[in-house]
Amino acid sequence: MLSYVLAGLGLGSIYAIAAGSLVITYVASGIFNLAFAAMAYSVARFYYFLLVEEDWAIIPAAIVSLFVFAPALGMFLYAVLFRHLRLRSTLVKLMATVGLSVALPPLINLWLEQPTDPTAPGLAPRPLATYDIFGSTINADQLATYIGLVVVLIVGVGLLRFTNVGLKVRALVDSEALTSLSGTSPGRVSLGVWAASATLAGLAGILIAPTAGLSVGSMTFLMSAAFAAVVAAKLRSLPLAVGVALLMGVATNVVQKYIDPSSDFGAAVVPSIPFAFMLLFLLFYALRGQAGDLVAGGALDRAIATQGGDPSVVSAVTGGSNRLILNPGVLAGVIFVGIVAFMPGMLDRFWSGLLAGGIAIAIALLSYTLVTGEGGMVWLSQITFAGGGAVLAAELVRNYEWDPLVAVLLGAVFIVPVGVIIGLLTIRLGNLYVALVTLTFGSLIQTLVFARDPFYNFGSGQPMPRPEFATTNDDFAYLGLAVFVILAILIVNVRRSTAGLAMSAVRFSENGAKTLGISVVQTKVLVSGLATYTAAVGGGFIAMNAGSTLPDSFNPTGGLVWLAVLVTMGARSNIAALIAGIMFVMMPQVFSTYVSHDYADVPIILFGLGALGLALHPEGVVIQTGNNIMKLFGRGRRTKAVVPPGTPGASGPSAHESGDVDATPGSPVSVEKITAGGQA
Template sequence: MLGFILAGLVLGGIYAISAASIVVTYESAGVLNFAFGALAFFVARTYYYLYVTLGWNPILAAVMAILVLAPVLGMFLQFALFRFLTQASQLTKVVATIGIAVTLPAAAELLYGNQAILTSPGLAPPPVPVYHLGEVVVTLDQLLTYGCVLLVLGLGTYVLRRTTVGLLVRATVDSEAMTSLSGISPSRISYGVWAVGTTLAGLAGVLAAPILNVGSVENYTLLTASAFAAVVAARLRSLPLAVAVGLLMGVVGSLLQWLLPTSQGWSANVIASVPFIMVVVFLLYYSLRGRVGDAGRGGKLDAAIRADSTPSAAHEVSVGRRTQEGRFGRVLRFGVSLIPRNLFVVVALVLPLLLSGYRVGLVGQACAMGIIFLSYTLLTGQGGLISLCQITFAGVGAITTGQVATDWGLPALVGVALGAFIAGIGGLIVGALTVRMGNLYVALVTLTFGLMLSAVVFQMDRFTQGGSGVDVPLPGFLPDNGTMAYFMLAVFVVVSLLITAIRSSTSGMAFSAIRDSESGARATGISVQRMKVAATALAAAIAGLGGGLLAIFNGVALPSSYDAIVGMVWFAVLVTNGAKTGNAALASGLFLVFLPDIFSSLLPVRFGPVPTVLFGLGAILLARNPGGVISLNGRQLQGFGRRILALGNRSKPAVSVRGGV
């Protein structure tokens, strides 16, 4: 038993260091770092490259990776991104950090290659020394982990609570504006905070390498989710509590491994679910006590000087011009406005006529993915809610379609309908659990829910069939790729029109009012909780519908295609294009399908990760354009049309009217 406890303390120590890094950056910079796992992976992968591939001395490789690369990377991210997020919305902050989480692993593959890695070294030089404490065996890697945990906890708590540096950090969190007036530079403090945060991420990544292996980023993303359990328990702020819960999770998981029978497949699922169960328990506890709302950063002076608080001059000019346009001008302006709103629907209509072979079918795949993205349009674009598990609901729709079509022998479309219904029930449950929470906590819950289903339910052999998935027969009325593409597009248009109708309805306007101000919506008699639950359930049903149709296109329901980590890429791409329109949803589907296909066809295999890097960079750039790329270009196109109309009006000869005629 003592051996299991000591082993659990190793993994718990890595959780603790991870949680400490996340707490430090959130408490100091106001950003919950969803990219922590990617940062840890990137530094650990660099350490492996320097140590194993290039043959550096392990101490020199550790110093270069953890103490040089990691802090420099943190300061670069502060310079290029985080300094623009001080007063940004929670959605923008979450998407920007997800953009980093998407970009760094793909960048690591471009830099270091994608060769198979079977084992990864830690900080201890090989052969790793082994020590005996009675009958218990402890390695030097384990002892180094214990020492790093004690160092992080003791030094971090002392600096934040007992030193001038900690006082300055807390003052910056309270109000950057007031800190600036006192002659202190909040910018320098933020650079230091991110340098420390990424250094801790790098340390956790290297310490975890022997356990997680740097061959894949997925395990590091799960490490982030596990650390989030400790962060939630600490309510995002208490460093000692976060470290303690992290250690506790490691010990509990190890003891369960000792107690549960190893011959049973469900034992591994129970152990894997420990961090997720703790997230739900702590969130429900804090939710019932009303302590999981979003907390604003800074004081009133910070909010007053926000750059986006002033009305747009361009908007005022357009209002002024609108009154000068005649009937023809209004009709032409309406026509111009339709182009950006429906441009990609037109593209999807034309593409099957221009393409050949399997690429015709890719249009259908893009439309099915566009239906899944419409669930984000409803939930995030219309209601401002952050859900990171829509791909999981799509997976529920897909595996239900496969089970109904294969095991029950019913038509695949019956499985699609049933999958959408079951996904809607799942969304209803998630909505009921998160209805009292702020957006940041909703993002945590939905990501946790998605990762839990990916790690537990989606791994069941009933659904995976040994990795090949469950076959989904093609309906008889879809004989070829062209017919399938137009069928998927027709379903997309119907769902898009449904969302547009909801947006224009009384319920849609009430939902928009909730997004703008929950307090104001309550004051007008709107049931905020009921609206949020209903929207979450409907969005989940739409995602389930899209997932079932995607399974029909693929001909197989493969759960690994709907992993929550892949969903982070999807979410980043959708919000980058714009979360408020169906046009952006379809554009996201087309980009995700055709961009990798173009790269794989025209460029060598080593450039395969480039599309993922571009998707991640697009999400990072959202900090500079919160409306999304599609909406920005649409506004520019409409502005171009208005300028043409204005030139036409100026070219008309002036008519002098006399005598009151």
């Protein structure tokens, strides 16, 4: 038993380092860093570069990686991103850190290249030494993990409790406003906090690598398990986060004494333990009404914090008539759909197949348009619902001989209750908790369902044929485009309806919506159901395009890339979803074919960097570009209307020349006006 406990403490120590860093960063900055795993991978990859590829010794490699590279990375990210997120809404903060999690690993791999061997050494010399403790054996990697946690706790507590630096950090946690009034620069303190956070992330990544491997996916899974300790600590209590993290690690290993982890049952139970901890604490806090979004700082900071949603998130392409045919957003959407419909006949078989795949992913991306763009909820499990729709449709075709298209469209209905249940369970949670729950849910389903036989089938999944009338790439592209247009029209109609107005009210301010008599529960359940169905249909089309369910295509890590691509284009625009889906599939191949295979990940980096741009332009590229075009168009119209000098009755500069805002209905500069057609 002692050997299981000691091994569990090693795993729990890694959880504790990650959870402690996330808690400290959140209480000091108000930002929950979903890119923690990406930062951990980046530092671990640099350590691997020095230790293995450059043949450095362990100590200098660790010193340079943890105390030079990691702090420099943290300070750089603070300067270019995190300092711009301080006053943004939780929604924008989360999506910006998702963008960072997407862009950072491929940037590091572009610089240092993908490691040839995923097995990486830790901080202990090789070959590993072993030690006997009361009849139980531990190896040097486990000992290094214990020492790492002890050093972090001693140094961290010592700095926070007994130094002037710690006093400033604690003052910043209590109130940024009062800290600034006392003469201390909150920016400098935050810079130090992010430098320390990157160091802790790097330490966790280096300690994880020997057992989980040097990969973004493995680190993301373990870090998402550490989120359970953060939830248990309500994002604020460092001692509770560390204690729960250690308990999770011990429980995960002790269970293996009684359950064979290689059996089907054991393979399902063991990875589920951290998520069971999260579920228990979430239910406890939700029932007590203590799981809403928190505002970092004290009473003064909460008093001066902005209330409601972030208006910039819901800006629209405005201007023109409200009549459907004359709305500029609708006209632009129709033109782009026409261009896409013209493309299959102009492309060869290979590129038309990629186009069909992009349209299929665009259907799934519409689910993000609903749940995030319309509902204002950061769900990170839409790719999991897409995988569920693909797997269920394939089973209906294989076992019951359903027509593939019917299986996709009707099978998706059976996935809807899962999304509704998650919506109901998270109805009282803030956006931050919802993001953590949905990410861990996706990781859990990937491990318990998609990675198990017969669904996995050695990575190839189950066969999923195309409909008989759409077997060619061109025909399938037209079928996918037709389904996309139908779903997009449905979303536009929902947006224009009374339910859509209720969604807008709930997205901006739940408390304000309640005062108007709007049911927040009904609104969010409606959004959850529609988004889940759309994701499942998209997953079915992805499987039909590939000819197989391909379970690895529905990994939650890939879902982060999906979301980054969409929010870069625009979270509330249907046409942005179509553009994002096509670009997601075709751009890497364009770079690989016409530039170099080594630069195939450059589009992913650009998508991630585009998501980082949410800190400054939350509306996305499509809507931002549309607004700029409409402003230029409106400026031209007003210039023509200027009264020439000397005309009777003319006095003073024109409205255009004086910079006055055009207040006429449909003015293109009224970027806060929300019109349904503008989001086409």
